[in-house]
Amino acid sequence: MAKNSADILEEYSDKEYEYGFVTDIEMDIAPKGLNEDIIRFISAKKGEPQWLLEWRLKGYEAFLKQPDPHWQNFEFPQIDFQDISYYAAPRTKAKYKDMNEVDPELIATFEKLGIPLSEQKILAGVAVDAVFDSVSVATTFQETLKEHGIIFSSVSKAVQEHPELIQKYLGSVVPYSDNKFAALNSAVFSDGSFVYIPKGVRCPMELSTYFRINSGNTGQFERTLIIADEGSYVSYLEGCTAPKRDENQMHAAVVELVALENAEIKYSTVQNWYPGDKDGKGGIYNFVTKRGVCRGANAKISWTQVETGSAITWKYPSVILRGDHSSGEFYSVAVTKNKQIADTGTKMFHIGKGTKSRIISKGISAGEGQNSYRGLVNVGSKAENARNFTQCDSLLIGDRCGAHTFPYIESKNRTATIEHEATTSKIGEDQIFYLNQRGIDTEKAVALIVNGYAKEVLNQLPMEFAVEAQKLLSITLEGSVG
Amino acid sequence: MLSIKNLQAKVEDKQILKGINLQVNAGEVHAIMGPNGSGKSSLASVLTGRENYEVTDGEVIFDGKNLLELSPEDRAREGVFLAFQYPIEIPGVSNINFLRTALNEIRAYHNEPPMEAKEFLRLTREKQKLVEFDAKLTNRSLNEGFSGGEKKRNEIFQLAMLNPKLSILDETDSGLDIDALRIVSNGVNKLRSDKNAFIVITHYQRLLEYIVPDFVHVLYDGRIVKSGTKELALELEEKGYDWIKEPATTASVG
Numbered sequence: 001m002a003k004n005s006a007d008i009l010e011e012y013s014d015k016e017y018e019y020g021f022v023t024d025i026e027m028d029i030a031p032k033g034l035n036e037d038i039i040r041f042i043s044a045k046k047g048e049p050q051w052l053l054e055w056r057l058k059g060y061e062a063f064l065k066q067p068d069p070h071w072q073n074f075e076f077p078q079i080d081f082q083d084i085s086y087y088a089a090p091r092t093k094a095k096y097k098d099m100n101e102v103d104p105e106l107i108a109t110f111e112k113l114g115i116p117l118s119e120q121k122i123l124a125g126v127a128v129d130a131v132f133d134s135v136s137v138a139t140t141f142q143e144t145l146k147e148h149g150i151i152f153s154s155v156s157k158a159v160q161e162h163p164e165l166i167q168k169y170l171g172s173v174v175p176y177s178d179n180k181f182a183a184l185n186s187a188v189f190s191d192g193s194f195v196y197i198p199k200g201v202r203c204p205m206e207l208s209t210y211f212r213i214n215s216g217n218t219g220q221f222e223r224t225l226i227i228a229d230e231g232s233y234v235s236y237l238e239g240c241t242a243p244k245r246d247e248n249q250m251h252a253a254v255v256e257l258v259a260l261e262n263a264e265i266k267y268s269t270v271q272n273w274y275p276g277d278k279d280g281k282g283g284i285y286n287f288v289t290k291r292g293v294c295r296g297a298n299a300k301i302s303w304t305q306v307e308t309g310s311a312i313t314w315k316y317p318s319v320i321l322r323g324d325h326s327s328g329e330f331y332s333v334a335v336t337k338n339k340q341i342a343d344t345g346t347k348m349f350h351i352g353k354g355t356k357s358r359i360i361s362k363g364i365s366a367g368e369g370q371n372s373y374r375g376l377v378n379v380g381s382k383a384e385n386a387r388n389f390t391q392c393d394s395l396l397i398g399d400r401c402g403a404h405t406f407p408y409i410e411s412k413n414r415t416a417t418i419e420h421e422a423t424t425s426k427i428g429e430d431q432i433f434y435l436n437q438r439g440i441d442t443e444k445a446v447a448l449i450v451n452g453y454a455k456e457v458l459n460q461l462p463m464e465f466a467v468e469a470q471k472l473l474s475i476t477l478e479g480s481v482g
Numbered sequence: 483m484l485s486i487k488n489l490q491a492k493v494e495d496k497q498i499l500k501g502i503n504l505q506v507n508a509g510e511v512h513a514i515m516g517p518n519g520s521g522k523s524s525l526a527s528v529l530t531g532r533e534n535y536e537v538t539d540g541e542v543i544f545d546g547k548n549l550l551e552l553s554p555e556d557r558a559r560e561g562v563f564l565a566f567q568y569p570i571e572i573p574g575v576s577n578i579n580f581l582r583t584a585l586n587e588i589r590a591y592h593n594e595p596p597m598e599a600k601e602f603l604r605l606t607r608e609k610q611k612l613v614e615f616d617a618k619l620t621n622r623s624l625n626e627g628f629s630g631g632e633k634k635r636n637e638i639f640q641l642a643m644l645n646p647k648l649s650i651l652d653e654t655d656s657g658l659d660i661d662a663l664r665i666v667s668n669g670v671n672k673l674r675s676d677k678n679a680f681i682v683i684t685h686y687q688r689l690l691e692y693i694v695p696d697f698v699h700v701l702y703d704g705r706i707v708k709s710g711t712k713e714l715a716l717e718l719e720e721k722g723y724d725w726i727k728e729p730a731t732t733a734s735v736g
Contacts, residue, residue, distance in 0.1 A: 431570050433533070433554060434569070434570040435572075435580075437554055437558050437563075437566075438580070439555050439558040439559045439584050439585075439591065440584055440587050441553075444583065444587070448572070448575050448580065448583060449572055451574070452572055452575035452624075453574050
C-alpha cells in the first residue's frame, strides 16, 4: 500500500530549514546589554545628529515605562533584554561606495539566498537593498532611480543625506512611545530602508529589501520609512531569513508608510525567519509594528504578507485612513506548523469620508501550530459612508493545530457599511484521495490545495515573488497532512 | 487487462468484499449492478486504493502488475481511472491547472517530458468538444459551485484528457437528468476503443441503454452472484433484486 500520511508527516516535519547557514565573517558586535551608553554608541557609530540621539533616548525612556503586553493569544516569552547585543555589523569599511567594496563573503551569502546583488545579474525591474544583521550592505540600481528623483537608500545614509525628510517623517506614523517593541526599536534601531517617491512619479521598478540576521545573540531592529508624495506610486517588497540557532532571537522592526494625496503604496512581505525546530527550540521572535497613513484624499495603502517563518509572529500592519476616499487593504497568508505561533491581522482606522478598507486573511495551521487572526475595524464619527469588507479564513491540517479569530468592530457612524465573513475548513482525506486518483502524489496535492486556498492573497504579490511565495508555501507544508 | 481473484476486503471490522472474481479484457465494457450496500462502490475504492479499506485476501493483477501493492497515485499513473460518485470540490485550484498537473505527473511516471503548453491547449479543446464540456468550466475552480451534472461531466472530461486504460464509472448516472445522461454516455461511447476497458457501476438499467455493456454482473453481499450479458440488466429491471438475493443467502450459510 501507499506510504500513509503519518509516515510522510514524520519524514517532512524534520525537513531542514533551507536558509539556516551561518556566514563566517568578521563582525563588529556591541557588548550585550541595553542602557543609555549602548544607545549613544550606536548613534555615534552612525554619526547621527544630536536630535536623533535625543529621540532615541526618549524611545528608551518610553521602553522602560511600558509594561509587557498581556492581551495576546499566547504565553508571552520571558525576554532578557540585557542578554541581547543591539549592534552587529560586518567589519569592513563603515560605508560601501560601490559593490566592489563589499566583502565577497557577504555577496556569496546573498547569492546563496537567491538574491543577486550585482546589478547586471538582476532580473529586470527589481532594485534591492540588503540588510545584513544591523547594516545595509548594498543598494542596487541607484542610477536609474536617481533619474526619476527617487531616493532608495539605507536609513543611515538618508539621515546624512536627507535629514529634513527623516526629521519630518520618522516617528510620524509610529511614535516612539507607541508600544514596548516600537519604543525599543526607536532606541536601538540600527538600519533599514528609506524610500521617497517624488510628486507624480510612478516608480519604474519593484523596490526590495532583504533582511538577514547572521550573528548569534543579536537582535535585529530595522526601521523602514516610505514616503509617497502626491500622485506617486511605489511597490515595495521585503524578504527575511536567518540562520538556525538554538536560542531565540528577537526581531523588532518598525515600518512607517506615508501616502499623500492620490499616492499609492503597495507593501509586500515574504517572511521566512527561522521558525525553530520541530520541538519548538530556537527561532525568531518576530514582533513588528507596521503602520501606514493615507494622509491625503484618494491615497491608497495595500499590505500583502506571506508569513511562513518565526517561532512567534506578532504583528498588525495597519492603515490610518485620514484622507477622504482613501483606501486600505490587507492581504495575509500566515502558516504555522510544528510549535509555531502567529498572532496577526490588521487595524483599519476610517477617519475620512468615503474611506474604504478590505481585509483578506488566510490562516493555515499544521502540526501543533497556533494561528490567530486579530483585527480591528474602527469607523470614526466623521467617516461618512465608510466601507469595510473582511474575510477571514482558516485552514486546518491535522488535528493538533489551532485557529482562532478575534475580530473587533467599532463604528461611530451610522452610514458605515461593515461586512465580516469567516470560514474554517480542513484539508480533507477526500480531497487528497481525489488528487491521488488523478496521478498526483500527496505532497503535490497538499501544495495544490494550499496554493488554491491562498490564491487570492498570492495574486496580490508582484509576479516573480508570487512564484517564490508559492514554492515557499509548498516547501513549508510538505507532508503536514496527518 | 484486469484480473481480480478472490478479492476480500474490510472497513474497520466489517467485511465488505467477500471474494470477488472478475476478468476484464481490453475493449470490454462490464456493468456491475446490485442493491444498495452490496459492495459496488467499495470495489471501486479497493481497486483505486482508498486508505480506510483493508484487503484481507485475494489478488488484483492489472497489466501484469500487482495493483494492490501500488500507491493510489501509481495506480492512476498505470492507467486506472475512477469517475467519482461524488466529485470533490477544491477551491482556488483551476480545473485546467489541475488537469495539467495530473497529466504531467502521469507522463513523468512513464518517463515522458511535460506536455508543451500549445499541445496541451490543443488537446483540451479537442476533448472539450468530444465530451461536450463547457469551455467556461475549464477555467473555473475544480468543481467549485458546479451543479451535480456539471461535476459528472467534468469527470468524463478528465477521463478524456487522461486517457486511462481502465475506467471505473461509479454511479455516474445518479443525479443526472436525461439530457446530461445522454451527453455523459455519448462521451464514454466516443472514448471506447479496443485498447481500453470500462467498469460501469450503476443501480439502474437506464444507463445501460446508452452505454451498452458486454457483460453484466450482479453484486450482492460482497460477492458477484450472477453474471450475464446485457439481457441480465433488463431482467433485473423487470424483477428487481429479490430473486438474486435468495441463492446468495443460502451460499453464505453453506
